[in-house]
Amino acid sequence: xxxxxxxxxxxxxxxxxGAEDPRASSDLTAAARAHLEVCPACQRAxxxxxxxxxxxxxxxxxxxxxxxxRPFRLPAPxxxxxxxxxxxxxxxxxxxxxxxxxPALALLAGLLAxxxxxxxxxxxxxxxxxxxxxxxxxxxxxxxxxxxxRLDGRPVKAGEALTGANDLFQCLGxxxxxxxxxxxxxxxxxxxxxFPGGLVLKQGRIExxxxxxxTVFAVTTPVAVLGIxxxxxTVQVAADGTTGIRMDSGLISVTTVRNEEYPLAAGQSAxxxxxxxxxxxxIAVAEPSAPAxxxxxxxxxxxxxxxxxxxxxxxx
Amino acid sequence: MWDDNxxxxxxxxxxxAAFQELxxxxxxxxxxxFWSRCGENRETAEDLTQExxxxxxxxxxxxxxxxxxxxxxxxxxxHLAIDHAQSRRPSGPPGPPPPAVPPACPARLAVQRQxxxxxxxxxxxRQREVFELKYLWDxxxxxxxxxxxxxxxxxxxxxxxARRRLLEVLEEKGNL
Numbered sequence: 023x024x025x026x027x028x029x030x031x032x033x034x035x036x037x038x039x040g041a042e043d044p045r046a047s048s049d050l051t052a053a054a055r056a057h058l059e060v061c062p063a064c065q066r067a068x069x070x071x072x073x074x075x076x077x078x079x080x081x082x083x084x085x086x087x088x089x090x091x092r093p094f095r096l097p098a099p100x101x102x103x104x105x106x107x108x109x110x111x112x113x114x115x116x117x118x119x120x121x122x123x124x125p126a127l128a129l130l131a132g133l134l135a136x137x138x139x140x141x142x143x144x145x146x147x148x149x150x151x152x153x154x155x156x157x158x159x160x161x162x163x164x165x166x167x168x169x170x171x172r173l174d175g176r177p178v179k180a181g182e183a184l185t186g187a188n189d190l191f192q193c194l195g196x197x198x199x200x201x202x203x204x205x206x207x208x209x210x211x212x213x214x215x216x217f218p219g220g221l222v223l224k225q226g227r228i229e230x231x232x233x234x235x236x237t238v239f240a241v242t243t244p245v246a247v248l249g250i251x252x253x254x255x256t257v258q259v260a261a262d263g264t265t266g267i268r269m270d271s272g273l274i275s276v277t278t279v280r281n282e283e284y285p286l287a288a289g290q291s292a293x294x295x296x297x298x299x300x301x302x303x304x305i306a307v308a309e310p311s312a313p314a315x316x317x318x319x320x321x322x323x324x325x326x327x328x329x330x331x332x333x334x335x336x337x338x
Numbered sequence: 339m340w341d342d343n344x345x346x347x348x349x350x351x352x353x354x355a356a357f358q359e360l361x362x363x364x365x366x367x368x369x370x371x372f373w374s375r376c377g378e379n380r381e382t383a384e385d386l387t388q389e390x391x392x393x394x395x396x397x398x399x400x401x402x403x404x405x406x407x408x409x410x411x412x413x414x415x416x417h418l419a420i421d422h423a424q425s426r427r428p429s430g431p432p433g434p435p436p437p438a439v440p441p442a443c444p445a446r447l448a449v450q451r452q453x454x455x456x457x458x459x460x461x462x463x464r465q466r467e468v469f470e471l472k473y474l475w476d477x478x479x480x481x482x483x484x485x486x487x488x489x490x491x492x493x494x495x496x497x498x499x500a501r502r503r504l505l506e507v508l509e510e511k512g513n514l
Binding site: 082 | 357358361362365366367368369373383384387388391392421422424425426450451454474478479494495497501502504505508514
């Protein structure tokens with residue numbers, strides 16, 4: 023490293039390498055600058071330091087170009103505004119990525135499937151309404167298997183869409199929902215709302231399977247919001263809102279009503295009490311028996327309003 | 339050019355477009371931070387960068403005007419990286435060792451960049467922190483010291499040693 027031709031070279035190089043900009047000699051003393059003007063060995067050392075700095079600046083410029091992050095879509099403007107802290111309330115999501123790309127992918131799937139749909143098949147007229155759901159209007163949440171009903175008693179059978187994001191549905195036994203982004207949700211005695219980007223679980227038990235791709239899905243319970251990607255897990259909500267979560271695979275991020283965030287990975291489980299207290303490794307929720315009370319609870323905000331409460335967890 | 343505190347005040351006043359300037363200012367450094375610390379996976383780095391800015395946006399009310407946004411935001415990134423590492427900690431028996439060559443990142447295809455990144459791996463964690471703050475977060479030596487809660491002299495020493503190591507490696511590889 024050092025040039026034996028001059029005993030001051032090492033000190034000068036050290037001084038330059040610790041400077042704000044090694045290409046400038048402003049960090050050197052007047053005597054060192056004077057020496058530098060006449061010493062070829064020290065000039066070589068200064069040239070090495072300058073070349074290194076050029077190289078590192080080029081590296082930094084390259085990183086800043088290559089590592090430019092994806093466009094950041096801001097949550098609702100009101101979220102960071104000055105003022106009192108938000109009261110604890112069930113946080114919710116909006117999903118611009120899912121809402122934009124979901125219909126586009128669904129349309130593409132529909133176009134690709136058109137030749138199969140347009141071809142009459144023997145016995146098709148007599149078949150039940152359970153059709154391949156991806157070939158249906160895939161912007162809707164549909165009942166794939168079983169049946170659910172609205173609180174007024176009107177049934178939604180297999181193959182039909184759950185219209186109305188603010189509508190509350192009940193699953194009296196077992197059923198499975200198909201979401202436009204490929205997510206499937208198995209229901210057991212659940213009272214819920216559904217919209218293309220997620221599900222609000224008021225009470226009961228669900229098993230969620232989110233495909234492992236760039237898909238975003240959310241489950242909202244009375245005391246927590248679960249942001250999910252490429253995951254399989256079970257959620258159970260008791261009448262008082264106590265929420266149990268058990269992870270089978272993948273990773274989720276849970277935001278409680280206390281606005282605390284917790285990761286939950288495969289094999290882990292946790293309970294969020296009715297007060298929003300996080301208890302890892304415990305499932306303390308009673309098995310669902312009957313669906314929620316017949317009286318209609320206060321409607322939760324729909325997907326358009328949900329974004330303003332807590333913003334977007336994962337943006338594109 | 340507006341400083342960070344002015345931009346934060348703009349955001350708090352409801353002119354949220356100012357936040358995009360903060361994203362542009364610190365996004366690449368944050369993304370590289372996550373990339374280098376979270377398995378060198380580009381998609382993970384992008385997701386964590388988004389999450390970091392979302393956390394920052396949500397908790398901007400807690401930021402003290404007049405303090406260092408760089409330091410505040412880097413703390414968010416640091417905690418997020420720890421959360422990520424903990425959430426990925428295997429619970430069962432250890433899996434196979436990671437590949438010697440990290441997963442391909444389009445931007446890393448540049449040989450020049452790869453050589454410097456290999457050299458950066460030879461630095462101590464603190465030297466690397468100092469280096470990244472100086473070059474990728476555009477901090478002065480004093481700002482690096484403020485961000486890392488270190489004396490300026492210590493930062494200068496770390497910076498000197500980091501640059502010296504890089505100089506040795508790059509000269510050895512005939513890359514300077």
